Amino acid sequence: MEQKSMSRRKLLKLMGLGAAATTLAACQPEVVEKVVTKEVEKVVKETVEVEIEKEVETEVTRVVGEEPVEISGEIIWDTFRGVGTGWNEERISTFEEQHPDMTVEFRPLAGASQQENYAKMYAMQAAGDLGDVIAFDPSHYHFWRAIESDIIAPLDEFASAEPDGFFDQWYEWFIEIQYYQGELYGLPSWGWSGPDCMVTNKYDFDQAGIELPEPTSHDTSMDQIAEWAHELYEEGGEHFGLGLGYGEGQIVVLCRAFNGFFLNEEGTECLILEDEGAQEAFRWIYDMAVEDQILPRPGELDFEPALTAGKLSMYNQGSLHVRNWRDIIEDQEIEDRAEAWQILYPEREDGRYPSQLRGGTWNVHQGTEYPQASWEFVKHLSNTEGILGFNLYGGNYSTVRPDVMDILVARDPIHEWFLDSLENGIPARAPANSRGREYTDAISQWITIMMDPEEGMEFEEGLDMVQEEIQAVLDMPMPS
Amino acid sequence: MKRQNLYGYLCLAPWLIGFFGLFLGPSLASLYFSFTEYAVITPPRPVGLANYVKMFTRDRQFWASMRRTFYYAGVSVPLGILGSLSIAILLNQKVRGLGVYRTLFFVPSLVPIVASAVLWTWLLNADFGVLNQFLRGIGISDPPGWFSSRKWAIPSLILMNLWQSAGGTRMIIFLAALQGIPNSLYDAAFVDGANPWQRTRHVTLPLLTPAIFFNLILGIIGALQVFTAAFVATGGGPGFATWFYGLHIYKEAFDYWNMGYASALAWFFAVVIITLTLIQQRLSERWVFYYGA
Numbered sequence: 203m204e205q206k207s208m209s210r211r212k213l214l215k216l217m218g219l220g221a222a223a224t225t226l227a228a229c230q231p232e233v234v235e236k237v238v239t240k241e242v243e244k245v246v247k248e249t250v251e252v253e254i255e256k257e258v259e260t261e262v263t264r265v266v267g268e269e270p271v272e273i274s275g276e277i278i279w280d281t282f283r284g285v286g287t288g289w290n291e292e293r294i295s296t297f298e299e300q301h302p303d304m305t306v307e308f309r310p311l312a313g314a315s316q317q318e319n320y321a322k323m324y325a326m327q328a329a330g331d332l333g334d335v336i337a338f339d340p341s342h343y344h345f346w347r348a349i350e351s352d353i354i355a356p357l358d359e360f361a362s363a364e365p366d367g368f369f370d371q372w373y374e375w376f377i378e379i380q381y382y383q384g385e386l387y388g389l390p391s392w393g394w395s396g397p398d399c400m401v402t403n404k405y406d407f408d409q410a411g412i413e414l415p416e417p418t419s420h421d422t423s424m425d426q427i428a429e430w431a432h433e434l435y436e437e438g439g440e441h442f443g444l445g446l447g448y449g450e451g452q453i454v455v456l457c458r459a460f461n462g463f464f465l466n467e468e469g470t471e472c473l474i475l476e477d478e479g480a481q482e483a484f485r486w487i488y489d490m491a492v493e494d495q496i497l498p499r500p501g502e503l504d505f506e507p508a509l510t511a512g513k514l515s516m517y518n519q520g521s522l523h524v525r526n527w528r529d530i531i532e533d534q535e536i537e538d539r540a541e542a543w544q545i546l547y548p549e550r551e552d553g554r555y556p557s558q559l560r561g562g563t564w565n566v567h568q569g570t571e572y573p574q575a576s577w578e579f580v581k582h583l584s585n586t587e588g589i590l591g592f593n594l595y596g597g598n599y600s601t602v603r604p605d606v607m608d609i610l611v612a613r614d615p616i617h618e619w620f621l622d623s624l625e626n627g628i629p630a631r632a633p634a635n636s637r638g639r640e641y642t643d644a645i646s647q648w649i650t651i652m653m654d655p656e657e658g659m660e661f662e663e664g665l666d667m668v669q670e671e672i673q674a675v676l677d678m679p680m681p682s
Numbered sequence: 683m684k685r686q687n688l689y690g691y692l693c694l695a696p697w698l699i700g701f702f703g704l705f706l707g708p709s710l711a712s713l714y715f716s717f718t719e720y721a722v723i724t725p726p727r728p729v730g731l732a733n734y735v736k737m738f739t740r741d742r743q744f745w746a747s748m749r750r751t752f753y754y755a756g757v758s759v760p761l762g763i764l765g766s767l768s769i770a771i772l773l774n775q776k777v778r779g780l781g782v783y784r785t786l787f788f789v790p791s792l793v794p795i796v797a798s799a800v801l802w803t804w805l806l807n808a809d810f811g812v813l814n815q816f817l818r819g820i821g822i823s824d825p826p827g828w829f830s831s832r833k834w835a836i837p838s839l840i841l842m843n844l845w846q847s848a849g850g851t852r853m854i855i856f857l858a859a860l861q862g863i864p865n866s867l868y869d870a871a872f873v874d875g876a877n878p879w880q881r882t883r884h885v886t887l888p889l890l891t892p893a894i895f896f897n898l899i900l901g902i903i904g905a906l907q908v909f910t911a912a913f914v915a916t917g918g919g920p921g922f923a924t925w926f927y928g929l930h931i932y933k934e935a936f937d938y939w940n941m942g943y944a945s946a947l948a949w950f951f952a953v954v955i956i957t958l959t960l961i962q963q964r965l966s967e968r969w970v971f972y973y974g975a
Contacts, residue, residue, distance in 0.1 A: 317936070317937060318936075321936050324722050324723045324939070325722065327723055328722055328723055347723075351721075351723045351724055353723065438823060438824070439824075499808075499827055499830055499831070499920075500830060500919070500920045500921070501808070501827065501829060501830025501919065501920050502808045502809060502827050502830045503808075503809055504809075508809065513809070637938070639933075639937045639938055640938050643918075643933070643937075646919070647918070647919060647920075647921050647922045647925075648921070650919060650920050650921035651832070651921035651922070654832060654920070654921060656831065656832060656833060657832070657921075671742070674742065681721045681938075681939055681940065
């Protein structure tokens with residue numbers, strides 16, 4: 203996930219938003235309503251200033267089930283998300299205000315990487331010291347394993363006590379991934395639509411006299427993108443039209459852009475030898491990488507800085523990266539030679555938009571003494587204010603709630619570019635054996651070999667190799 | 683006397699605690715884990731020799747990572763020893779500002795390896811790295827991709843290692859050894875008509891062999907354990923090019939949570955290193971000369 207920074211002023215402003223909104227949340231009805239509430243208008247106007255004026259027009263699905271329930275006790279929250287941003291503290295103080303008999307101890311996990319923090323949590327579990335509220339994310343492949351290992355608890359008992367329509371607060375798919383074998387194990391935390399576009403410097407296209415479609419258009423064909431890649435390439439690699447990343451998400455979405463799938467729905471088979479769309483995607487990449495050699499070799503360019511430096515015109519990532527790059531352009535004041543744009547992949551034959559919806563979760567530890575209180579806190583983290591703060595100053599990216607997207611769009615219209623994939627995207631598929639890390643490593647490493655022009659590998663030979671290696675990972679047993 | 687013993691053990695306690703608690707205990711535990719399936723969150727489940735069988739029969743990166751590691755060690759150790767020895771000989775001359783030179787050569791070894799890896803990823807960046815800028819400047823239009831090239835990634839790590847280690851403790855050991863050679867031997871050789879090369883060949887080198895042997899042993903052990911530089915600079919890529927054995931163990935243990943299997947990999951490699959060291963020890967009888975022994 204991307205990390206964002208925010209000024210102290212903004213942080214304080216938004217903490218105010220959280221506090222005010224939480225106070226208002228206490229007065230909310232227990233049913234889902236799609237209304238334009240005065241409360242929302244008031245909160246927004248008071249705390250986010252002029253740019254938010256538009257929000258008062260926004261129809262918002264209000265948080266439901268926020269009536270304070272009688273809970274008491276002490277819970278521990280172990281997380282590496284939001285640490286150092288003030289978001290965690292804000293969530294705790296507003297929760298404790300709502301529930302005066304509750305205290306929440308925040309224990310930040312400070313590993314060097316997300317994976318290291320999962321390692322810490324597993325070690326804490328082994329030592330019997332894991333907190334009450336934790337997170338083992340599905341899109342980091344730890345969710346199912348944590349369930350199988352009896353670390354996180356099913357939450358249906360609590361969810362069933364919530365009012366009808368409770369789950370409508372979030373985009374459907376981000377709720378779907380909270381389920382395993384029919385049982386609910388969490389509520390959404392971060393989430394996005396994955397590498398659903400070409401992050402593009404429109405300036406280069408303007409200079410070349412190429413007219414780009416609107417950033418929300420799905421009318422650009424993959425052949426057209428390849429043609430532009432050739433057109434913008436300068437001999438000797440002085441300038442690249444296109445850079446392709448071979449990470450799992452990027453490869454999976456490219457296969458989807460050709461109406462194919464990389465992995466079957468069950469997560470047991472790599473489809474690149476039998477799925478025509480996937481093969482077409484690989485051929486599309488291979489032709490440019492190995493045959494025509496118009497792509498930078500893996501690692502040769504850091505794509506985002508190269509885009510900023512004017513050495514690259516587009517690369518495959520997500521709408522999120524377009525927004526972040528737009529911010530870089532503004533920060534560096536290079537508007538005279540850079541304009542952030544996105545080229546969305548073409549709509550698939552099945553009507554879906556090529557993307558890879560991925561998301562995280564907040565979970566309750568199976569061993570907690572306070573399951574009800576932990577559930578209430580999880581709800582608090584995943585409510586409108588929680589997710590909004592998580593986005594705006596919590597250092598994480600979370601497009602899991604339509605109401606938050608409404609607010610984000612009102613704040614910055616570029617967020618409209620995200621909506622298509624969120625509403626009509628395609629969920630991520632995960633290896634059934636929970637061998638996520640082996641799977642993603644295998645994809646990036648073996649495809650790098652196949653697409654390395656120095657290797658001189660034939661297309662069919664490369665495809666066979668990738669298939670065989672990925673399938674070998676998928677055939678492994680689930681870790682016990 | 684008993685009181686004295688008590689004090690003795692008290693003074694020894696920090697070391698004993700460290701040895702048993704942080705070395706012997708975990709080592710023995712990992713030996714046990716190597717015969718189990720162990721994912722940390724659940725208790726280990728004995729599987730006999732299955733991990734060792736998997737290593738030789740089903741792990742696609744086992745031999746490949748071993749081969750890469752030996753390639754790295756096979757090039758970096760001789761070059762490193764040669765480099766350190768050369769620097770030590772230079773720094774053993776009587777020239778003005780010797781202290782400054784010695785310090786300057788030693789400084790890179792003080793740089794933390796992570797910082798050094800980050801520094802070198804910038805220096806060797808294919809696009810804007812200093813080295814490639816220079817190479818383009820002298821007319822080489824398509825310089826190597828260094829860390830981004832499967833062919834050049836290991837040589838890049840070797841280069842980085844040489845920069846960091848050539849002037850370090852290995853050089854200090856050579857320098858100390860050089861300064862420990864009695865002048866009387868050089869004088870005698872001079873009187874016998876030996877020229878500078880002959881003095882080096884027949885006096886300096888034989889008397890340096892214990893230091894060379896020591897550095898060789900430590901160098902090989904260190905090089906075979908190569909991990910941090912690859913972990914930071916390349917993450918094992920591109921396309922497994924720098925996926926060394928140490929990185930493979932780490933990945934299996936802490937990324938894939940196959941702690942039992944990772945333990946087996948580690949123990950097998952420990953046996954390989956011990957065997958290599960014993961072979962070197964045995965061979966040293968043929969070429970290492972202990973003056974005065």
